[in-house]
Amino acid sequence: MKRDRVVGLKHPEDARPQLAPIGLEGGDQIQDAVRDLITTYHSLNPSTIDTLSSEPSPLEFMRYVSLNRPFVIRSGARSWPAVQNWNASYLLSAMHDNSVNVAITPHGNADSIVTLDAHTKLFVKPFETPLPFADVLRSIQQQEASAPSPDVHQQTQPSTPPIFYAQTQNDNLRAEYTALFADVPDSVPWARIALQKPPDAINFWLGNSRSTTALHKDPYENIYIQVLGQKHFTLLPPICAPCVNEMGVLAATYRPRSSAPAAGYDDLVMQVDEPSEYVPFAAWDPDSPERNGTKYSRLAQPMRVTLGEGDVLYLPALWYHKVAQTCDEEGLCCAVNYWYDVDFGGGFWSMANFVRGVGLLSLRDGDGDGEDGRGASDDAAKKTVDGN
C-alpha cells in the first residue's frame, strides 16, 4: 500500500508519542493528584450552600442531585401540620406512654469515636432500650434544663445524668411513631417524582442540646426537615474523604454496668462487641481541625448551615455531616427526615469510592508529614475500659 506523504517533519524522532500531560498543578506523585482533586473541586464549586426561596421543581431538584450539591429551603415546610402543631403537649397527647426506642450515652456521643489513650480508640454505639414516650420526653426536657447550654461545636460534653436521644434511624416514623405520621407527607413530592421511588426510611429525631451526631456519611439522598428548635450542620463533600482520617476502629456499645433495673443508666460502660469488628469511621473533627487530621485536612472547606423551624435541607448522598442542636423554649429539638436510596448507576458511586480508596492508599505511602494523627495523642477525655 502506498504510504501517505509527510511534509514539515524535521527529524523522524519528533513524531514519537510523548507522555500525556497529567495536568496536575503541584507535582507528579499520587499525593499531588489527591491534593489537586480537592483544590480543583473547591475552585469549581461555591463555598456556601444555595438557599432556595421555594420548593424546587423535580427537574431543578434533579440538577442538584446530579451535581451532588446541597441546598436549603427556608420555611419550605412551614405549612406542614408537624411544623404548625408539634410541641411538648401535642407530642404527649399523640404518643402517650407508647414504647419507643431511646439511645442513651454518658455525653450525648452516640456512634462516635472515644479516645482511650494516645494509641487506642473505640467506636462506641449508644445503649438502646425501649421506654414509655412520656418518660423519654420528660427526661430530654429535664436534662436540657439541668445545665447551661454547651458550645454547639464541642463533640462531647461532660454531663450527668446520661443523655437521651430518640433517634433510631429505622423508618421509626412509620413504626413506633405512627401516631405522628399523619402530620407529615408520606413522601416529598419533588423528590419522589425526580427520584422515581418512595423514601426508603422516614425518621423522627427528638433530643436536646446535649447530643451531637459525629461526622459521618450515609448512602442516601437525605431531605431533612427541622420541626422544633435548631440543628447546626457542618458539611463536607465526598471529595473530602482523604481529609477526614477514616480509620478502622474497634466497635463497642455502651451498657449499664449493673443489669439491676434500679441502677438506672448513670453508670454506663463501653462493652467491646462480640464478635469483634473494626468500623471505618472519620477520626477528624472539622471543629477541632488541629487534632487527628491527615495531610489533606487543611484543604477541606467545611460548610455550615443552621436549620430553623420549618426549614428544609437537601443533604446529598455521601456528604460528611456533623450535627449539633439547640432546643426551643420547651427544651426540645425535633426533626423528621426522608432517606431515598442513592442511585448506584452512572459514575457517582464508583468515583466516590475510588477517591476514598486512593486517598487512603496515599496516606499509607509512608511519607506522611505528621498530620495524620494515626497514633497521635489528643486532648480528648481519657477513658478506661474495665470489661465489667
Ligand SMILES: O=C(O)CCC(=O)C(=O)O
Ligand atoms: O439530626 C441528627 O442528629 C443527625 C442527622 C443525620 O445524621 C442524618 O440525617 O443522616
